[in-house]
């Protein structure tokens with residue numbers, strides 16, 4: 038195959054101001070990381086609340102968690118993003134609607150939609166992990182906490198969740214890596230994440246192998262660092278006698 | 286201190302596990318509950334801090350009617366320590382943290398004061414040198430002694446024990462019973478479900494024999510062991526004491 | 532007699548080896564396999580798209596057929612089979628390079644970067660980058676966009692041009708890069724952007740699809756022009772010459788006009804949309820004077 042390799046393209050000018058193509062990769066990576074971490078924060082907070090709801094004895098409360106999981110896990114991510122970006126804003130009251138669509142910079146309104154989308158989608162998955170983690174704990178743990186007079190909130194806060202989180206670190210790690218992969222839906226609404234910038238570089242330079250090779254390297258390094266980070270965390274919080282659930 | 290009046294409990298529709306239980310435990314009294322497996326001993330003792338709700342009847346603990354739905358059950362639980370057959374220590378907390386958790390979170394004790402208390406209690410159960418290890422690093426007997434210390438940290442008025450030694454290897458039973466005996470001698474009100482007849486004979490003030498959810502015997506240990514009234518109790522004693530006579 | 536037979540045999544064999552030696556690259560491959568592989572798109576309306584699911588149709592497909600006919604003539608093989616191979620923006624260049632596709636006719640802009648990778652035939656279309664906007668928006672030209680939101684499709688030359696313009700003229704525009712043209716139009720329609728910058732012909736396509744085409748207008752001075760060409764492998768001048776010749780004949784014979792009218796000024800399948808897109812002066816000039824250069828090189 039007579040492909041014209043040119044690894045120098047990353048240092049060539051994009052023709053816009055002083056920019057070189059490498060800058061695109063850097064800003065793309067920046068968006069990918071910012072989207073994923075913000076989405077993850079929401080996913081962890083909401084997912085934990087929902088996971089706890091699903092383990093409560095009150096039927097109506099656990100039904101809320103179940104309904105949420107069924108809804109958000111079964112609707113494709115792209116569809117969800119479409120809803121958050123194109124449909125939900127149309128139902129905002131008027132001054133806010135115009136402000137959201139035109140007052141905010143497009144990157145900001147796009148960012149908000151993508152983070153909401155990723156966060157709420159991943160929350161459903163985190164919820165299931167948290168629920169599994171809590172349910173994997175021996176029943177005696179709750180009894181021991183109740184017997185000492187801890188209320189349900191403190192029982193979850195000090196006894197159940199710290200144990201559940203430790204045992205679900207491996208499956209949570211894969212959800213964490215997934216949110217980084219899923220963040221590439223951002224390009225659908227014009228947020229230039231790493232994948233979008235890669236495609237764009239490929240398109241503009243016609244050197245798509247170089248562009249995708251660099252992207253692969255960046256994604257790989259990112260994934261490895263995230264994984265090492267989670268391993269480190271797992272080691273750090275490890276206590277004897279608590280065995281983590283296997284990752285999926 | 287504890288009073289049961291015509292307490293009934295069913296599991297499901299027709300599994301009648303506690304039948305018309307009427308019972309009183311006085312302050313400072315040590316009561317052993319025994320009976321065949323499945324007779325309702327655990328259920329009985331768990332109703333005292335409402336880990337098991339009852340269907341009818343009244344239970345009063347330290348003057349509080351705990352069967353009244355308006356009672357804040359957590360308040361009562363603070364006053365009642367519970368020691369489980371399987372210890373149920375919190376594996377993610379160190380021994381000392383296991384003990385200080387409830388005093389800090391429930392009693393709103395200062396951390397330092399709680400730790401001071403924890404250290405004293407560990408000394409009392411002979412495990413001060415283990416204060417910074419995790420439960421999984423202890424033997425069963427040591428874990429159960431920590432569990433007792435954890436219960437005592439709330440300065441309860443009553444301590445409940447549900448077969449505290451039956452999950453232990455034989456050589457560890459003694460150390461746990463010793464701690465319980467010390468506790469009894471210090472004047473603690475105790476209800477102990479156990480098959481350790483030695484403990485019942487030497488430490489307890491009364492023995493209650495439960496069978497099919499009914500109290501068949503409620504007697505001083507010397508009477509219970511020498512002169513049981515009920516055929517079921519005699520049979521039970523024969524079975525449980527048999528190995529000793531071999 | 533014997534001698535002359537020998538001579539004629541020798542000449543014949545010489546001739547045939549000569550002809551075989553002449554055939555190289557793509558032409559040779561087509562002759563040997565009896566098949567030419569055409570790279571096409573699935574939704575570049577009205578250039579190359581799937582109207583009924585199976586075979587691609589469109590203006591670029593007419594061009595491709597002209598090229599294939601010329602190849603048949605060149606090889607003296609009227610029964611060459613055509614195999615259709617769907618390509619995307621990302622796959623079209625490597626598939627041409629690695630020999631999967633012999634010729635790609637879609638809506639590919641001829642530019643210098645791509646010329647490093649592939650060769651382009653004579654151009655067959657010329658576009659200008661302009662703006663699609665609501666008639667009531669008050670936008671008449673690029674200068675009116677200062678401080679406003681503009682949408683364009685990611686990875687297109689329009690995107691690069693507008694970012695450059697924004698930077699140079701300090702217009703303070705917010706530029707949204709949508710994933711594809713449909714998405715860009717949605718941004719426009721939903722009020723996220725006041726104008727959509729793109730190739731004029733693609734804007735006409737989006738406009739034709741709109742619920743109410745009369746609400747929209749294509750405005751603004753074309754920022755640049757681009758020429759679409761078919762891609763063939765680099766360093767295969769024999770095949771490219773055949774393709775170039777095919778285009779010259781297609782233009783000269785006037786067949787191009789019939790094809791243009793069919794695809795740009797009449798209802799087209801599958802839904803009977805009419806692009807209503809008059810032939811630009813730029814395209815007329817290109818037809819009068821065919822070239823394989825990119826617009827920047829002219």
Ligand SMILES: Nc1ncnc2c1ncn2[C@@H]1O[C@H](COP(=O)(O)OP(=O)(O)O)[C@@H](O)[C@H]1O
Nearest residue numbers: 296300302320321322323324325326327328329
């Ligand atoms: N949560 C429960 N649901 C249904 N039945 C139960 C439950 N807990 C105990 N039981 C039943 O109640 C009876 C008494 O149990 P338990 O109090 O544990 O007896 P013991 O401690 O004397 O062995 C048994 O027949 C047991 O199977």
Ligand SMILES: [Mg+2]
Nearest residue numbers: 326327328448
């Ligand atoms: Mg039991």
